[in-house]
Amino acid sequence: MLEAVAAPPTRKGPQTAGRIREAALELFSRLGFERVTMGEIAAAAGVSQATLHYHFDDKACLWRAAMLQLGAVIAEEERLLEAMADAPPEVQLRMAMKLFLRISWKHPALGRIVALEGMAGGERLAWLDAHLTGPRNRRLAEIAQAAIDSGALKPFPAPMLVITLQAASAGVINLAPMMGVSFGMDPSAPEARQAHEQMILDAILGGLLTHPTTP
Amino acid sequence: MLEAVAAPPTRKGPQTAGRIREAALELFSRLGFERVTMGEIAAAAGVSQATLHYHFDDKACLWRAAMLQLGAVIAEEERLLEAMADAPPEVQLRMAMKLFLRISWKHPALGRIVALEGMAGGERLAWLDAHLTGPRNRRLAEIAQAAIDSGALKPFPAPMLVITLQAASAGVINLAPMMGVSFGMDPSAPEARQAHEQMILDAILGGLLTHPTTP
DNA sequence: AGGATTTCTGACTTTCTAATCAGAAACACA
DNA sequence: TGTGTTTCTGATTAGAAAGTCAGAAATCCT
Incomplete structure (x- = not known):
């Protein structure tokens, strides 16, 4: 499963993927892309490093997925503006x-x-x-x-x-x-x-x- | 010679060190500390990577030396303000x-x-x-x-x-x-x-x- | 329960990077 | 010119980080 943004929450995977995205967003945004290691993200999310690569193809892919978390935020902003x-x-x-x-x-x-x-x-x-x-x-x-x-x-x-x-x-x-x-x-x-x-x-x-x- | 900021310009070393500091400042400031490699700085300054370690002990030391280039800028600002x-x-x-x-x-x-x-x-x-x-x-x-x-x-x-x-x-x-x-x-x-x-x-x-x- | 699927992990490989070092090249000076 | 010093480099080492993979653990379904 590669960078699925929204997925049915019946399985457990998406939940873990979400935790990973949140941890990645926090770290990436504070420190930038290369200052953050996959190991740190894994530790912050409470999973092993290999799990990151199970849910996301590579580091760049995880970065994009984390950024898309912000998409919802911006969408909300836009919606209120359009109103x-x-x-x-x-x-x-x-x-x-x-x-x-x-x-x-x-x-x-x-x-x-x-x-x-x-x-x-x-x-x-x-x-x-x-x-x-x-x-x-x-x-x-x-x-x-x-x-x-x-x-x-x-x-x-x-x-x-x-x-x-x-x-x-x-x-x-x-x-x-x-x-x-x-x-x-x-x-x-x-x-x-x-x-x-x-x-x-x-x-x-x-x-x-x-x-x-x-x- | 480790992070000598000012040195008699009779020898050739300080000139090279200055070029290195300039290249390092440009790269560090645009990309941040860890996004920049010693190899890139060396290439930008037109010297070998080992030369960087001849003039500066390590990467952090080079970063500080590059930042001190800005010291002169800030000092000028301060001086005009004090006037x-x-x-x-x-x-x-x-x-x-x-x-x-x-x-x-x-x-x-x-x-x-x-x-x-x-x-x-x-x-x-x-x-x-x-x-x-x-x-x-x-x-x-x-x-x-x-x-x-x-x-x-x-x-x-x-x-x-x-x-x-x-x-x-x-x-x-x-x-x-x-x-x-x-x-x-x-x-x-x-x-x-x-x-x-x-x-x-x-x-x-x-x-x-x-x-x-x-x- | 039992098999299939999803999810996860430890161990490994590969690549990249900082740092080291022996010695070459350039230079100063007598 | 020859000698010592400064400056620089190629080759190498050690370590960190991304990415891979076989298989374990958990979960789901019947």
Whole structure:
């Protein structure tokens, strides 16, 4: 059985495969592809190393399967966005950022993977773009462009706006280890998270709008 | 000779060691520590693999030596900042961001390294914090705090402000490969860079100020 | 229960990588 | 020129990691 994403749970195999994917996602997203060994993933999932190769052909295949776990997350994001396709684009954009923040805190792997592979380039980035991040990025850019055209958003290149907003949002989340080391601060504490959301949505997104609505 | 950072240039060795450090910095910063092999660095520097071990004890040692190349960059940043220690903190902060942008475009390795190791944690992050990024981060946080205390900056946690500003600035630079793949856009083109600077300094930093000075 | 199927594992092979070392080549200097 | 020093390299070693495979263990079905 090779990288079956969804399978009937009557048998026991898919459950194990799921545990493996979860462990792999956590490790891959924190450390990147080659910093993680199959042995570590096996240990984290509580199975032997050979079991990994029973469920997934090779390491790259396991990586892709782990990434597809994130597909559901992104799909949820997309669905909520589509539900408000009729709202003014700047409202959609604000909601998209709010969703992105919420989801990034819940699934920090997403932003970390984008940061890791988005810097390195290569075939894994191409795969991510085709299967996960590309469509969402381009949809967000369209919304941003619409907001620019309607005069609500300052006229910066839409791709740049989208990437910068995501980078600004994910920065504190991704770099939590560094914030701990440099400042002794844990940004995932509830009060920090609230300040973070306010900072991103009101101050930073606000600064990009022509007429910020929130004080 | 083990990780001599500065040496009399009369002999030929230090020159080779410098080439090795440059090649190592480029590769390490783009791909991270373990994604890079000594063979690749040797090939990029045009020497044999054994030469790397003649100049540097081991891979970790070479990594640190490569990172210290960035020390000069950061020192320059610091120096220019100290020259305006008497200016109002929000002016210092704006200048710091302008410097950071300029330096990040010139030496993209800095932001990439921070992103890579700042996510992963571990001893390399601790080393970076102690030798390169920690002092600068804490100084910037002090400036931000002063700007908050003077009422010029909105009162978000200073460490969060500093990290977010840097993440927002470096996002487009670090993720240039992803912008190429997702949007077919090269953010390092001159006009894109100018838009980027304006976006960061005026819109984003502006949104964090209580009374933005630039329209 | 008993056979068939799925799931899993220990032991092994192959490949890749960091690190070592003896000695060659380049160089400085008398 | 000859000698000693610095710099560099090819060949090799040791170890780690991915991937393979025969067969054990668990599970399912009748």
